[in-house]
Structures are given as C-alpha cells and as structure tokens.
Amino acid sequence: MAPSVQDSCPSTPGKGKIERSSSHFGRVANRWQSPGSAHFFFWSFVLVGFMFYAVVHISPSGLHFMQHHSSTVRDLTWGGLLWEKQIEHSAHLKRETGLVVLVTGAAGFVGTHVSLALKRRGDGVVGIDNFNNYYDPSLKRSRQSLLEKQGVFVVEGDINDAVLLERLFSLIPFTHVVHLAAQAGVRYAMENPGSYVHSNIAGLVTLFEACKAANPQPAIVWASSSSVYGLNLKTPFSETDRTDQPASLYAATKKAGEEIAHTYNHIYGLSITGLRFFTVYGPWGRPDMAYFSFTKDILRGKPIDLYQGPNGIYPARDFTYIDDIVKGCLGSLDTAKKSTGSGGAKNGTAQLRVFNLGNTSPVPVPRLVNILEKYLRVKAIKNIMRMPKNGDVPFTHANISHARSEFGYNPTTDLSMGLKKFVKWYLTYYDTPLDRKFHD
Numbered sequence: 051m052a053p054s055v056q057d058s059c060p061s062t063p064g065k066g067k068i069e070r071s072s073s074h075f076g077r078v079a080n081r082w083q084s085p086g087s088a089h090f091f092f093w094s095f096v097l098v099g100f101m102f103y104a105v106v107h108i109s110p111s112g113l114h115f116m117q118h119h120s121s122t123v124r125d126l127t128w129g130g131l132l133w134e135k136q137i138e139h140s141a142h143l144k145r146e147t148g149l150v151v152l153v154t155g156a157a158g159f160v161g162t163h164v165s166l167a168l169k170r171r172g173d174g175v176v177g178i179d180n181f182n183n184y185y186d187p188s189l190k191r192s193r194q195s196l197l198e199k200q201g202v203f204v205v206e207g208d209i210n211d212a213v214l215l216e217r218l219f220s221l222i223p224f225t226h227v228v229h230l231a232a233q234a235g236v237r238y239a240m241e242n243p244g245s246y247v248h249s250n251i252a253g254l255v256t257l258f259e260a261c262k263a264a265n266p267q268p269a270i271v272w273a274s275s276s277s278v279y280g281l282n283l284k285t286p287f288s289e290t291d292r293t294d295q296p297a298s299l300y301a302a303t304k305k306a307g308e309e310i311a312h313t314y315n316h317i318y319g320l321s322i323t324g325l326r327f328f329t330v331y332g333p334w335g336r337p338d339m340a341y342f343s344f345t346k347d348i349l350r351g352k353p354i355d356l357y358q359g360p361n362g363i364y365p366a367r368d369f370t371y372i373d374d375i376v377k378g379c380l381g382s383l384d385t386a387k388k389s390t391g392s393g394g395a396k397n398g399t400a401q402l403r404v405f406n407l408g409n410t411s412p413v414p415v416p417r418l419v420n421i422l423e424k425y426l427r428v429k430a431i432k433n434i435m436r437m438p439k440n441g442d443v444p445f446t447h448a449n450i451s452h453a454r455s456e457f458g459y460n461p462t463t464d465l466s467m468g469l470k471k472f473v474k475w476y477l478t479y480y481d482t483p484l485d486r487k488f489h490d
C-alpha cells in the first residue's frame with residue numbers, strides 16, 4: 051500500500067490542527083494517575099471499553115487496517131460496518147445512467163452546493179471533509195446537517211490519508227471525483243504557507259495516487275483558480291493565456307496543481323478537468339471572503355478595509371454566483387470522458403481540460419459594498435487603505451467561451467441578484483434581529 055504523502059497531519063490544517071481524541075483520553079488518564087485501585091480500575095475500564103468498541107464498530111477489514119497501520123496516529127472516526135453501510139447508502143443511484151461521485155471538501159461552500167445538486171438529480175454522492183478550523187467549523191457542521199438531511203453522507207477524514215482513500219475506492223466503484231478540498235484564501239498564504247503546500251499539493255498528489263490505483267479509475271473534476279492568471283494585464287483571461295506569474299502562494303499551488311494534473315493524465319491515463327473559479331460567492335459561503343466579512347462588519351457597525359491600488363484605482367473581481375458555478379461543475383462532469391488506465395498503467399490517451407468559470411462582468415469592490423449597504427439598510431464605515439502587498443491582483447475577468455462551447459456554460463446571476471440572495475440567507479442563518487431583516 052502506498053504511504054500517504056503526509057501521513058500524520060490533516061489536510062488543510064488551517065489556523066490550527068484539529069484536536070484529536072487522544073488528548074482527551076490523555077486528560078482523563080491524568081485524573082486517574084493515583085496509585086492502587088484507582089489505577090487498576092482505570093485500565094480495566096479502558097480494556098472493557100475497547101473490547102466493546104471493537105465488537106460494535108470494527109468490521110474484519112477495519113481490524114486489518116488497524117493491524118497494518120497502528121503505528122500512524124489516526125483516530126477511529128471512520129471504519130466499521132455502520133460506516134460502510136452509510137457510505138453504500140449515500141452512493142446509491144436513483145437514476146439509471148447516474149454518476150457515482152466522491153466529493154472532497156463536501157462540507158465546504160462549493161462542495162455542499164455541488165453535492166446537493168448531484169443528489170437532487172439522482173446521482174450517488176459520498177462526501178469527505180476534515181472539518182478543519184480555517185474558518186468557523188460550526189458552519190461546516192451546519193452544511194453537513196443539510197447534506198445528511200438530503201441523504202449525503204460526509205466521511206470525516208483527510209485527503210492526505212491514503213489508507214482512507216484506498217478504503218473508499220475499494221468500497222465504492224466511483225465513476226467520478228469532484229475534488230474541492232483545498233486551502234483557500236489568497237492573503238492567508240502569507241500567514242500559513244505550509245497549509246497551502248500540504249493541502250493543495252501534497253493532498254492533491256495523494257488523491258491522484260488513489261484515483262490512479264482505483265479500479266475503475268474515476269474521471270476527476272477539480273478546483274483550480276482564477277488566481278493562476280496572476281499579474282497578467284491582457285483581459286479577459288483565456289485558458290490559453292500565460293499562467294506563469296502567480297502573485298500569491300495560493301495561486302502558485304493551484305498552478306502547480308494544474309501541472310501535476312498534466313503528469314497524472316500523461317503517465318496514468320487519468321481523465322482530469324481543472325476549473326478556474328472566479329471569486330465564488332453566495333449563500334452558505336466562506337466567512338473569510340470579503341463579501342461575507344463585510345456583511346458581518348457592516349451589521350455590527352465595525353469599519354471595513356477597502357483596498358485601493360495605485361492611482362486611486364480599486365480592485366475589481368469577476369464575482370461568480372454559486373448556482374452558476376454548480377452548473378459549470380455538473381457540465382464538466384457530464385462531458386468528462388472516462389479515464390483510460392487500469393492497474394496503475396495508461397491504456398491510451400485520456401482527456402485533459404481546463405475551463406474558466408466566471409461571470410464575465412468584473413465589478414469594483416466599492417460597488418459590491420454599495421449593493422450590500424442597500425440590502426442591509428446600513429451604511430458601511432469605510433477605511434480606505436493602500437492595497438497591502440499580500441498577493442492580491444488588481445483585476446479579474448473571465449473569458450468563458452471555452453466552457454460555453456463544451457457544455458453550454460451560461461452564468462445568469464448578476465452581482466446584485468446574487469448578493470440579495472446571500473444577504474437573505476445570512477440574516478436568516480445568523481438570526482439577525484427583525485428590524486434588520488431583509489425586504490424586497
């Protein structure tokens with residue numbers, strides 16, 4: 051069995067690593083460190099507890115896993131008969147020609163929406179997410195509840211865990227993988243560069259290794275980023291434009307991912323489609339993104355930082371609404387050809403694609419703030435400041451003709467309409483007092 055790229059730490063570690071259950075047991079054990087009967091009682095309790103757990107939860111394959119990998123630090127949040135049943139149920143198809151899809155980062159923003167859309171149309175969907183604390187994990191847990199209500203089970207685990215991935219592929223013959231687990235955020239890369247390498251490069255390789263070895267090999271659709279266009283001045287950005295001058299480490303890891311995709315396609319015959327997302331926003335979004343944090347701060351009467359570039363020019367983004375992105379993801383999945391490899395070797399040329407998924411109409415950030423003010427009915431306190439040198443690019447603008455011609459990609463939600471829906475969701479989700487509630 052291939053070892054994972056980084057075996058013992060979670061992918062996307064974010065601002066701190068997930069506390070493992072071992073620390074809890076450590077604290078309990080310390081309390082029982084008195085000599086004599088208490089000590090004896092404690093260890094008896096642990097032994098009986100373990101035997102009970104083994105009988106209830108661990109299938110023969112789970113025991114096999116424990117024998118071979120007891121040296122690596124892993125918790126037992128996965129494995130066992132009940133766990134397998136939940137996965138099989140979640141992967142169950144409700145339409146004849148449906149896809150069976152593994153969605154990584156399923157409790158993330160885009161992952162949740164894509165998983166729900168696939169499930170709604172009758173595809174089999176299994177999610178995986180490590181629930182790290184890069185941003186409030188309770189939001190991820192709420193998304194998980196939403197998914198579970200719709201019959202999508204989310205495996206709690208890490209894309210750097212090669213053993214877990216192998217187990218999933220041996221359990222379910224996935225036809226497709228939508229790989230969305232990543233360390234996101236452009237500016238956070240200066241604070242925690244290692245988390246980007248860990249998730250976006252090491253995690254990607256671990257996932258590709260698992261897909262390469264799987265039988266059948268799935269077709270892969272994964273999230274690249276508009277940020278790969280970096281310091282390019284030519285707009286709108288086309289897939290054929292240069293992408294060799296990234297402005298942030300985040301962008302550099304996504305660009306590296308595209309090159310790694312080329313390698314796995316070339317050597318192993320994996321069918322791979324990279325999607326360059328342009329600043330995706332909407333309900334259930336990411337709290338670290340500007341539209342989300344601005345909303346929170348405007349409602350609390352806190353100032354927001356508005357970055358201003360040289361000559362007083364504000365940055366602009368091709369903000370893309372989540373429903374349009376979901377349509378792009380499904381279009382990519384439906385037009386993805388099969389991988390050609392088997393047993394880890396290629397049998398013929400496989401499909402390799404890259405698509406821009408944007409909205410085609412860049413909006414300056416102050417305009418976004420104006421729209422939020424209108425829907426929130428509160429004036430923002432603006433702190434206009436020089437754009438920090440933190441990896442931001444001044445402008446993004448997608449040329450989407452490639453996605454349009456391949457699968458009819460056609461974004462239909464403009465920023466005003468999309469933010470209206472976001473604000474409505476935000477006020478409901480965070481139970482904002484009635485006088486602040488949304489009106490048409």
Ligand SMILES: O=C(O)[C@H]1O[C@H](OP(=O)(O)OP(=O)(O)OC[C@H]2O[C@@H](n3ccc(=O)[nH]c3=O)[C@H](O)[C@@H]2O)[C@H](O)[C@@H](O)[C@H]1O
Nearest residue numbers: 234235236275276277327328329339340355356357365442
């Ligand atoms: O397309 C992508 O591939 C990326 O899109 C997103 O990155 P960005 O386009 O940078 O979005 P976001 O942070 O919301 O900043 C928006 C604007 O607000 C400006 N901005 C930001 C913060 C602030 O305090 N003030 C400010 O003016 C800022 O200068 C910028 O112009 C994803 O986060 C990223 O994970 C990746 O997916």
